Amino acid sequence: MSAPKPIRSIVIVGGGTAGWMAAAALSRLVRTGVSVTLVESDAIATIGVGEATIPPIRNFNGLLGIDENDFLSKTQGTIKLGIDFIDWTREGHRYTHPFGEFGFDIEGVKFHHYWRKLYAEGKASWIEDYNLCATAQKLGRYTTPVADPASVLSRLTYAYQFDASLYAAYLRAYAEARGVVRTEGKVVDVLLRSEDGHVDAIALEGDRRITGELFIDCTGFRGLLIKGALKTGFESWKHWLQCDRAWAVPSANPGREITPYTRSTARRAGWQWRIPLQHRVGNGYVYCSDDISDDEAAATLMANLDGEPLRDPMLIRFEAGRRKLAWNRNVVALGLASGFVEPLESTSIHMIQTGVSKLMALLPDRDFSPVERDEYNRQTQIQMEQVRDFVILHYHANERTDGDLWRRVREMDIPETLQRKIDLFRNRGRFFRYDDELFADSSWIAVLLGQNVMPAGWDSLADAVDPALVRQRLDRIREVFRRAAEAMPRHEDWLARNCPAPTASVTRKTA
Structure with missing residues (x-):
């Protein structure tokens, strides 16, 4: 040797x-x-x-x-608790992809099966109400999580925006x-x-x-x-992910609260991001150049900023794919x-x-x-x-009526690996994860349901538990998460107290 x-x-x-x-x-x-x-x-x-x-x-x-x-x-x-999707499923629709799990499993059966059964009966609210990150995100709140699994704050999962x-x-x-x-x-x-x-x-x-x-x-x-x-x-993956350009520009903090999430808004030829930092807001318009000119895309972005632009927008050309x-x-x-x-x-x-x-x-x-x-x-x-498939899902499962891009991606053939996942979930809300997948079941659930891919049924084991008990459990989860989120400081106040940026002007908003 x-x-x-x-x-x-x-x-x-x-x-x-x-x-x-x-x-x-x-x-x-x-x-x-x-x-x-x-x-x-x-x-x-x-x-x-x-x-x-x-x-x-x-x-x-x-x-x-x-x-x-x-x-x-x-x-x-800043802290990121998830992504807010606006107009992706259809115009006027909004959903959240939060971090963290939905609810708690009951007798070895995944929470979303019980939720699906009660939701069909009109006895449960939308699934985001049973996720602590989504609840805190909507209220603009955040606090440091704790490791003790007995505390509801152990359910808080987060990333960063910087x-x-x-x-x-x-x-x-x-x-x-x-x-x-x-x-x-x-x-x-x-x-x-x-x-x-x-x-x-x-x-x-x-x-x-x-x-x-x-x-x-x-x-x-x-x-x-x-x-x-x-x-x-x-x-190349351009036949599935057809956007090939982006304009990017920072804008001034508009003086409102610093939201603990990224925002993604669908546009006619793509989508616009908004990422709040302490000193500014990052913005961009990702689009398909076959469906809109560069000038029109830039104008669309600049017309939809929350604050004054801090420089001229930068054009980025790319093609989805891998070496x-x-x-x-x-x-x-x-x-x-x-x-x-x-x-x-x-x-x-x-x-x-x-x-x-x-x-x-x-x-x-x-x-x-x-x-x-x-x-x-x-x-x-x-x-x-795996990342490719997850992103394609957002485009493919859409009901938008404006723009050729959205019609094409809705009607296109998708990777067989993604089609299997959609079919399995659409039937009875089931998942199987392969090769240590990056995105957990909770992420797939958030986007599939958010994009209106609703399971026709649920795991039959969910029928074995007393429906009244399940409803009581779900009501309790929703209430505990809501109270925990309301008790958190506002995100901008938490930043100002723990990690203020030297040149940032953080707007404080009283509870």
Whole structure:
């Protein structure tokens, strides 16, 4: 058996959120003798619009030992309890995809089966009333959860909304303090080894060269290494996810409360996001260029801001899909370089996080065995396809009457993996999760019901429990959640008390 040949040098090409998340995590390797170098150019702008996240981001920050209040303060961060969807199912309709579970299971049967039975009989309100995050979200409230499962506050699950550029800067300081070396420079060439086609070095302006053994491509849509040098193929999902452009613009905080959720509003040719931070609001219009001109899309966005724009809008062009190999030879692509779905369910930063985690778990030696590489690619493909299916669901299950986009996505054939899920739920509200799926049953329930995919029936075991007892239980859950939410401070007051941003002006609203 040959002696191990551990990796001695890692080069991260590109900064931004992806590059500095990778650098922060990989800085743990520096103390083992591995050099970690990040190369970025101040002259190249990053996309930086991924300001909303999902709950697993807390695990990443926790792994790094980051203090939550310090992080929120320095990134102008706010709390996110879910997403508010407006006009997605049909015009005039609204629903919430909250974090956390719905109700409590009864005698081993999932809560939503009991809810479905009582709702059909007119004895239960809408399912969001049985979710603590949804209840707090609607009231604009938040408080720190507790770990004690006996407390109702243990049911509170949350993520963050923050300034992505400030988060990158925060992680840069973290990584550099732990030995990561940053090199300023623009990449002008990628040099390959003739014997195996691996990347040997990157050439920078000024006749400089950075060599390495493992390269991480964080160069965004350009994919300088994974695409440009290694010619790695791309699998397009444009036939399912037809939006291909976005305008993004920050606006002034309108002076009202800081809502603890992201808002997504359907428009004729796509949808508009609203992400509240402490110092501003992030906005964008994701749209299909076949259905609206760039000028009209920009005008639509600017006409639907809550506050004054803080700069001119930025146009982003993209195509939904994934690299056929996220890890090719000695290059691992992270973030936009590896693929892109779209920001509808705030998964972009999470995909960076899981990419870094998988790389740490499958870190190769200098022989670059295909065993680790193939498993990394398999896991990445599965997860991206699962995210793809979840996002497609929002488009496909619609009843909107305006715009050709909504008719096309409603009538299109969808992936068989998604169709199975819809059919199983529509029949009797059942789920099966595969390969450690990112989105829990509660997320699928929220979106399926929100998009008016209502089960025809329910688990027959729900009929075995006394209906009067079940109704009493549901009424109690709804009341306990409502009282718990009403007792929480307003979100903006919690921010002002625990993690005020230095330059933010937080509006306080009395209860």
